[in-house]
Amino acid sequence: MRxxxxxxxFRRRLRYWLDHSERHRLLWEEMEFHIESMxxxxxxxxxxxxxxxxxAHRKFGNMTxxxxxxxxxxxxxxxxxxAQDLRLAFRGMRRDAGxxxxxxxxxxxxxxxxxxxxxxxxxxxxxxxxFRDAERLVWIVNEEWSIQVDNYRDLxxxxxxFTDLAGFAGVHVGGSALTGTGEPERxxxxxxxxxxFTLLGVQxxxxxxxxxxxxxQKFSNPPAVLLSYGFWxxxxxxxxxxxxxxxxxxxxxVMVVGVLPASFDFAxxxxxxxxxxxxxxxxxxxxxxxxxNTLKAIGRLWPDATAENAQxxxxxxxxxxxxxxxxxxxxxxxxxxxxxxxxxxxxxALMVLVCAVGVVMLIVCAxxxxxxxxxxxxxxxxMAMRAALGAGRLRLLRQMLTESVVLSCCGAALGLILAVxxxxxxxHLDAFNIPLLASVRLDGEALGFTLVAxxxxxxxxxxxxxxxxxxxxxxxxxxxxxxxxxGRRRNTWVRNALVVSEIAFACALLVGxxxxxxxxxxxxxxxxxxxxxxxxxxxxxxxSRFSGSVQRNSYMDEVLQRTRSLxxxxxxxxxxxxxxxxxxxxxxSGKGQIYPKGQHPPEPFVRVVSEGYxxxxxxxxxxxxxxxxxxxxxxEPVVIVNETLARTLWPGQEAVGQIITQDGGRRVVGVVAxxxxxxxxxxxxxxxxxxxxxxxxxxxxxxxxxxxLPPDRLASSVREALKTIDPNLPVGxxxxxxxxxxxxxxxxxxxxxxLAGFAGxxxxxxxxxIYAVISYSVNQRTQEIGIRMALGASATNLQxxxxxxxxxxxxxxxxxxxxxxxxxxxALESLLFDVTPxxxxxxxxxxxxxxxxxxxxxxxxxxxxxxxDPMVAxxxx
Amino acid sequence: MGTEKxxxxxxxxxxxxxxxxxxxxxxxxxxxxxxxxxxxSDDLLRVEEGSLYPALQRLELKGWTEGEWGLSxxxxxxxxxxxxxxxxxxxxxxxxxxxxVTGAVARIMGFx
Numbered sequence: 003m004r005x006x007x008x009x010x011x012f013r014r015r016l017r018y019w020l021d022h023s024e025r026h027r028l029l030w031e032e033m034e035f036h037i038e039s040m041x042x043x044x045x046x047x048x049x050x051x052x053x054x055x056x057x058a059h060r061k062f063g064n065m066t067x068x069x070x071x072x073x074x075x076x077x078x079x080x081x082x083x084x085a086q087d088l089r090l091a092f093r094g095m096r097r098d099a100g101x102x103x104x105x106x107x108x109x110x111x112x113x114x115x116x117x118x119x120x121x122x123x124x125x126x127x128x129x130x131x132x133f134r135d136a137e138r139l140v141w142i143v144n145e146e147w148s149i150q151v152d153n154y155r156d157l158x159x160x161x162x163x164f165t166d167l168a169g170f171a172g173v174h175v176g177g178s179a180l181t182g183t184g185e186p187e188r189x190x191x192x193x194x195x196x197x198x199f200t201l202l203g204v205q206x207x208x209x210x211x212x213x214x215x216x217x218x219q220k221f222s223n224p225p226a227v228l229l230s231y232g233f234w235x236x237x238x239x240x241x242x243x244x245x246x247x248x249x250x251x252x253x254x255x256v257m258v259v260g261v262l263p264a265s266f267d268f269a270x271x272x273x274x275x276x277x278x279x280x281x282x283x284x285x286x287x288x289x290x291x292x293x294x295n296t297l298k299a300i301g302r303l304w305p306d307a308t309a310e311n312a313q314x315x316x317x318x319x320x321x322x323x324x325x326x327x328x329x330x331x332x333x334x335x336x337x338x339x340x341x342x343x344x345x346x347x348x349x350x351a352l353m354v355l356v357c358a359v360g361v362v363m364l365i366v367c368a369x370x371x372x373x374x375x376x377x378x379x380x381x382x383x384x385m386a387m388r389a390a391l392g393a394g395r396l397r398l399l400r401q402m403l404t405e406s407v408v409l410s411c412c413g414a415a416l417g418l419i420l421a422v423x424x425x426x427x428x429x430h431l432d433a434f435n436i437p438l439l440a441s442v443r444l445d446g447e448a449l450g451f452t453l454v455a456x457x458x459x460x461x462x463x464x465x466x467x468x469x470x471x472x473x474x475x476x477x478x479x480x481x482x483x484x485x486x487x488x489g490r491r492r493n494t495w496v497r498n499a500l501v502v503s504e505i506a507f508a509c510a511l512l513v514g515x516x517x518x519x520x521x522x523x524x525x526x527x528x529x530x531x532x533x534x535x536x537x538x539x540x541x542x543x544x545x546s547r548f549s550g551s552v553q554r555n556s557y558m559d560e561v562l563q564r565t566r567s568l569x570x571x572x573x574x575x576x577x578x579x580x581x582x583x584x585x586x587x588x589x590x591s592g593k594g595q596i597y598p599k600g601q602h603p604p605e606p607f608v609r610v611v612s613e614g615y616x617x618x619x620x621x622x623x624x625x626x627x628x629x630x631x632x633x634x635x636x637x638e639p640v641v642i643v644n645e646t647l648a649r650t651l652w653p654g655q656e657a658v659g660q661i662i663t664q665d666g667g668r669r670v671v672g673v674v675a676x677x678x679x680x681x682x683x684x685x686x687x688x689x690x691x692x693x694x695x696x697x698x699x700x701x702x703x704x705x706x707x708x709x710x711l712p713p714d715r716l717a718s719s720v721r722e723a724l725k726t727i728d729p730n731l732p733v734g735x736x737x738x739x740x741x742x743x744x745x746x747x748x749x750x751x752x753x754x755x756x757l758a759g760f761a762g763x764x765x766x767x768x769x770x771x772i773y774a775v776i777s778y779s780v781n782q783r784t785q786e787i788g789i790r791m792a793l794g795a796s797a798t799n800l801q802x803x804x805x806x807x808x809x810x811x812x813x814x815x816x817x818x819x820x821x822x823x824x825x826x827x828x829a830l831e832s833l834l835f836d837v838t839p840x841x842x843x844x845x846x847x848x849x850x851x852x853x854x855x856x857x858x859x860x861x862x863x864x865x866x867x868x869x870x871d872p873m874v875a876x877x878x879x
Numbered sequence: 880m881g882t883e884k885x886x887x888x889x890x891x892x893x894x895x896x897x898x899x900x901x902x903x904x905x906x907x908x909x910x911x912x913x914x915x916x917x918x919x920s921d922d923l924l925r926v927e928e929g930s931l932y933p934a935l936q937r938l939e940l941k942g943w944t945e946g947e948w949g950l951s952x953x954x955x956x957x958x959x960x961x962x963x964x965x966x967x968x969x970x971x972x973x974x975x976x977x978x979x980v981t982g983a984v985a986r987i988m989g990f991x
Contacts, residue, residue, distance in 0.1 A: 032958045033932060036949070039910040042953070072932035172882050579949055669921060 023071075028260035029069050037062050083397070094405060095412075101301055101377060102409065105370055109413025110407050111763065112366035114420025117444065119359045120250060121425045124441040125340040126345045132265055132441075134203025135302075135635060140309050141343035142167065142299040142316070145334045152290040152331040154299060156323050162323065163312035164301035168192040168201035171284045171296040173273040177702060179543065179732045180237075180477055186732035188541055189233070189251070190276055192268060193221065199228075199262070201302055207231070209245040209260025216259075217283040222291050224282040224641025227256050231264040233279035234792050251280075258672035268428040268659060270440040271344055273300075280807035295331055296590065299339060313337040325424040331589065332602055344437045350832050351753045358511055358760045365507045368500045369767045370463035374406060375497055376778055378467050385503060399468045405462025407457055418444070421452065436749055465658035494782075497775050505773045505815025506822060508764040510851055513823035514830060515761035521835040525747055531677035531686060532581060532737035533620030536572075538713035539580055542705045542724060551635065555695050557727070558577035559631075559701070562612060562722040570716060575615030578700035579607075581739070590690065592651045593661035605657060606647045606678060606688035606848070611698040613693075616674060618706040620738070626658035626672030632695040640693060641668040648673045664690070667695070682746050683835055706739075713738050744858045753833070765852070768815075769859040776808050777863035788875025797868035804867055809853065816849055894926065894934050896977060897961060899970040902944060906959040908951060909935055911967050937958065 037058045044054035062068070095102040130136045138510055142157075143149065149157075149169070158167040171193040171481040178189040196217035199206070206228060216226045227249065229238075238244045248255045255752070262268075262281070269277045284290060284297070303312065316335035324332055338346070378385070385398060422444050429442045468491060542561055544554045558576060565574040565727075591603035613629040615621075624645060633640055641662060648657035660670045694700070709716050717736035722733055744751075780787070787800065827839035901912050903968030912935075915967040940945045950956040960968070 008944060011940065014942065018940065028958070029932065029936070031956070033928075035908065035955060035957045036910045036913075037926065038953075038955065068929050068932060071929060074933070080922045 016296045019297040023026075026069065026073060029072055030065070033062070033065055037065075038744040052469060053557060054133040068089055081218065083400070084404065087401045091405040093705070095409070098377065099463050099662060101373060102177040104307055105373060105409050106412045108369060108767065109410045109456075110158070110367055110416030110420065112363050113410070113414045113417030113452060113455055113459065114424065115417075115763075116363055116455050116762065117417055117421035117448055118424035118428070119355050120451045121444055121448045122428060122439075122442050124445070124447055125135075126348055126352060126436075128439050129441075130269060131438075131819070132267070136341060137203070137339070138303045138305070139339050139340035139805050140164070140301045140303060140312060141340045142301055143336050144295060144331075145336055148295040149297045149299060149333055150295050150331045151286050151293070152327070152330055153320075153323060155286055156296045156320055157299075157316060159336065160319050161301075161312070161315055163303060163307040163315050164202055165304055166197060167299050168195050168198040168299045169284070169297040169299035170198060170272065171290075171293075171299070172589045173269070173276050173278055174702065175437060177374040177543075178251045178282070179253070180249060181253065181730055181732065182235075186730055187237070188543075189279040191227075191280045192273075192278045193224075193282050195284050195286065195297075198281075198300075199266075199799035202261065202266075202298060202765070204266045205456075206260035208242055209258070211260060212283045218287070219283070219285060221283075221285055221287075223254055223840060224251070224256055226259040227251065227280040229258060229261045230268065230278050230280065230779050231262055231266070232277060232513045234261045243278065248322070248572045251282075252400045256282075262585075264288060264505045264642050264802040267440060270436075270438050284373075291418050299301070305775075309337050317403065330870040336797050348436050351749065352832060354514065354753070354833065355756060358514065358757055361507050361511055362760050362764055363455075365764045367459060367463040367505070368504045368770050369581065370406070370409075370459075370502045371466045371613060372497050372504075372771055372774055374402075374467040375470060375493055376774060377491065381779075401853075403461060403464045407460030410460035410463070411456045414452050417456075418449075418452055421448065421478065430497070431752070436752075439480055441734075451487075455655070463636055466500075470496065472498060486712055494779065497778070501768075501771045501816035502809055502818065504764075504768040505812055506819035507817055508761070508768040509763045509819025509848060510823045511757070512848045513820070513827060513844060513852065515754070515757040516848050517827060517830060517834055517837055517839065517841055518750075518757055520837045520841065521833070522747070522750050522754040524643075524795060525682050525750060526677065528682060530581075530743070531621060531675050532543040532739070534709070534743045537708050537737065538712060538717075538734050538736050539617060539742075540708045540720065540724075541702065543703050545721045547716050551698050554698070555634075556696060557634070558612060559803060560727050561705060561724065562614065564722060564727065565705060566614075568719050568723060569718065570710045573614050574619035574705065574707045576694060576703050576705055577615050577619075578610040578702055578704070579679075580706075580742065581619075582742055583676060583679065590651075592654060593663060593667060604647060604688045606643070606690045608699075609689060609691045610697055611691050611696050612695075613638055615691075615706060618708045619677075620708065621677060622675040624673045624675055625656075628672055628674075629691075631691045631695075634695045637696075639665055639668040639696055640671045642672040642674055642691040643670055644674055644676050644686065644689040644691075646676050647690055650688055662690070664692075668692075673817050682743070697798040750835075767857060768852075768879075772808060772811065772856050773809070773862060776804060777866070779807075780804065780863045780867045783867075784870060784875045787870050788872040791870065792872040792876065801861075801864040805857065805860050808856055808864075812853055812856035819852075820849065822846060841863065890988050892932060895925075896970065896973045897926075897936060898931075898934055898938060899943060899966055899973070902960055902966070903970070906949070906961045908957040910957075912960070916951045918934070938966070942966075 019511050028192075040058035040061065041051065041055045044057055045051050048842065049057065050650060054572075061067075123217065131139070133139060144153075148171070154169060161167075173192045177191045179186045180189050196212050196214060199211045205281050209228075212226055216224075216496070219225050234240060234244065236356065242261075245258050245260060248257050250256070261589060269279075290296065301312065303309065313335070320333045321331070336437065384784050388398060388401075389395075399478070425444045425448075429440050431439060544557045550677060562574055562576065573709070587606050588608050589603050595603070597603050611629065613631055614635070616623060616628050626642070628642070629642065641664060642649070643657060643662075651657070651662065652660055657670050659674050661667050663668065674691070677682060677689065679686045692699075705720075707713065707716070707720065714736065720736065790799075824840060892912075895914055898912055898914055901907060901915050907915065909931060913928070916924055916926050935944070935946070939946055939960070943963060944960045946958050946960050947964050948956055949959045
């Protein structure tokens with residue numbers, strides 16, 4: 003019963019509220035009746051009617067206030083006030099459309115940038131990984147590379163920290179050729195251990211995961227595949243009946259056992275930038291053990307275990323294994339929580355972006371504060387009038403704040419549009435190897451963030467002007483001669499302080515952006531060890547129908563010969579591993595070299611290449627000779643090493659002519675320059691090149707060509723030439739080497755570009771701020787300037803005075819900004835390359851840039867001031 | 880006269896009760912309620928207009944009174960209030976409660 007009466011009360015209240023203008027009118031009428039009755043009573047006592055009415059009104063008091071009091075029983079006072087403030091705010095915005103648009107635009111740009119960055123941070127750092135209990139998953143690698151199968155099996159069996167381990171053996175772009183139905187196509191596959199999906203807590207959307215039996219077969223002949231959602235949609239038009247069907251992969255029948263859900267995006271978590279089409283089983287057998295270090299593992303911790311303890315346990319286990327199995331590759335397990343592994347690399351850059359966008363927002367607020375203060379000067383009389391009519395100080399303050407919050411909320415609406423565009427653009431940056439970037443989107447959390455940001459922004463930039471309101475003494479402002487009041491002087495002081503802070507913030511941003519751009523340029527200038535210009539690559543794996551090496555080699559011969567005969571072709575070669583891909587390494591030593599216990603021989607990366615590869619990629623030969631067609635199975639086993647491996651194995655000696663232990667002894671015939679194979683910023687490490695015709699030990703083959711013309715013009719002719727060899731050959735895309743390099747520098751470029759964009763926006767805002775403050779002060783001092791000019795001050799003199807005051811503000815801002823930058827850029831250190839955080843060129847350049855921009859922003863009002871006609875100036879007012 | 884203070888402040892919450900009690904006599908408009916309270920208390924209690932109208936709004940909102948427009952004695956449009964059954968019940972509860980409290984106060988003060 004209580005509830006029902008409450009409900010009735012609420013309904014009545016709602017009705018009153020909806021009908022409030024009518025209610026208000028009736029209340030007013032009721033009160034007028036009351037006064038009329040009082041008047042009549044007084045008149046009956048013999049007072050004249052007008053006097054009686056006046057007395058009744060006096061006794062009744064302020065009708066407006068009384069009616070508001072009465073109204074407040076059914077509509078909260080603040081709600082009524084808010085409605086009024088909103089009305090006033092919108093009226094003011096309409097009246098002053100120009101500056102309103104400007105405020106909304108600036109606030110919108112700032113809030114849009116913040117929301118976009120928030121969405122990125124939310125996707126990459128805040129949201130848990132899309133797996134079951136993702137916080138218990140641990141990333142397990144061998145230093146930073148892969149683990150050999152037998153080592154993995156021992157670790158899996160012996161450890162006490164994890165409920166289980168699972169792993170995947172890399173991602174093989176173009177690793178499977180799909181033939182049979184439709185266009186032949188090269189698929190990107192990822193071999194995974196049997197329990198991989200179970201461990202992550204991922205259920206196939208249709209069908210099932212691999213069975214234990216399917217994981218026992220030969221790796222080269224997988225009995226089953228799982229399709230990724232994207233591939234299933236693209237190739238099979240989301241046909242559910244595909245499960246159970248047989249596909250032809252690498253000329254062998256394979257059954258589709260399941261389709262993974264859309265929510266499982268393997269590539270975006272583990273191998274950003276290489277979407278995986280199919281998953282095949284990675285059997286843990288003697289066969290796969292022979293492939294060397296192949297597995298990257300993930301463990302699921304027991305609820306009471308920690309990654310640190312697991313690390314300690316694995317280090318001990320690895321030592322035992324090294325003693326018991328000297329025949330295996332050494333393993334140095336390195337464990338990190340999976341989330342840290344996935345987003346750890348992006349974290350410093352994201353933190354920089356978060357700080358940058360925060361600083362941009364501060365500049366936006368300072369700028370808008372300044373603008374509102376300028377408008378306040380104009381609206382002083384309006385405010386004074388309101389105060390005279392009984393608006394309390396708090397009420398005026400609230401009105402000002404409502405206005406600024408309304409403005410920033412309008413800005414947020416614009417910002418949301420920008421953020422939607424921004425997040426879409428970022429999520430579709432396929433060329434980026436940043437994990438989880440594809441999952442960036444504007445979600446409910448980002449909407450909430452935007453709302454909070456809008457309100458905070460409004461309060462922040464409205465607070466200073468709102469507090470200034472009280473410094474306008476009512477009487478003084480209502481009088482017309484409003485020059486030089488104390489309120490004004492204070493106002494000027496506040497505005498100068500705001501501009502100085504804008505310059506300081508802009509300076510810090512510019513320095514940060516400058517350092518990152520200089521690092522980026524340095525990275526682009528690096529000697530990569532190969533020349534990416536005019537070079538391109540295409541996947542041309544030999545068909546697995548070729549059973550022997552003779553057949554395979556003749557296929558390779560034909561590929562090379564046909565490619566080289568194309569017009570415009572400078573060089574062509576084959577390799578199994580392209581730059582920035584693959585990390586297979588073998589342990590080798592020089593013949594006769596003995597390593598003491600505890601020391602390991604070097605482990606160079608292995609590349610299987612054909613003759614012409616060094617020329618095609620532009621790798622310089624430093625000594626000896628390159629491979630030739632004569633390096634065949636029947637001839638002497640040879641190898642080419644890079645400078646680092648030559649230096650490591652035979653320090654101070656000639657490497658050419660030495661023998662290394664690989665494959666029972668290979669003679670070094672040449673030494674080539676180091677190639678930055680892993681990452682642009684990383685020196686390549688030891689490498690050795692094996693001639694393709696002397697080994698079958700490669701899983702893929704890439705054709706690399708160097709052309710006289712831009713490579714994409716040759717794409718179709720290369721494809722045609724290859725089709726004549728094998729019409730069933732799935733020809734993949736022609737990728738330029740420059741694309742590979744661009745992809746490798748993409749995160750750095752992205753960060754530098756974004757920060758440069760923020761810094762440019764900040765510079766624009768700061769210069770607008772300077773301009774606004776100087777031209778305001780010129781307007782204020784029109785009379786003074788007129789007098790000075792009448793007394794003989796020259797235009798140049800005036801201009802330089804104004805410019806000097808501009809530069810004074812700028813110098814103060816610069817000094818603060820430089821000091822802050824110097825203190826803060828240390829945090830950038832991990833993102834810089836070949837540039838120190840205190841790089842003098844950057845600091846001096848940014849200083850000069852800011853002074854130049856400030857001079858221009860100050861010069862425009864200064865010129866206007868010098869053109870003031872003294873007579874006009876003196877007559878005005 | 881307009882500035883003079885009421886001769887006695889009402890105990891908080893009693894205004895609502897007094898208004899309801901006045902309405903036991905029948906339909907009354909706001910002015911009449913104020914006058915009646917003043918007369919019945921021998922001019923001791925004077926209802927401020929500033930609190931009367933919020934009180935009338937409040938009582939109506941709670942569903943204890945119902946207002947309707949009618950004509951006053953001198954033929955002017957006025958808003959007359961009447962008690963609802965809920966209002967009657969509430970008045971009974973309130974007056975019982977008030978009697979207890981004032982009785983207790985009086986006993987302590989030694990008035991009774």
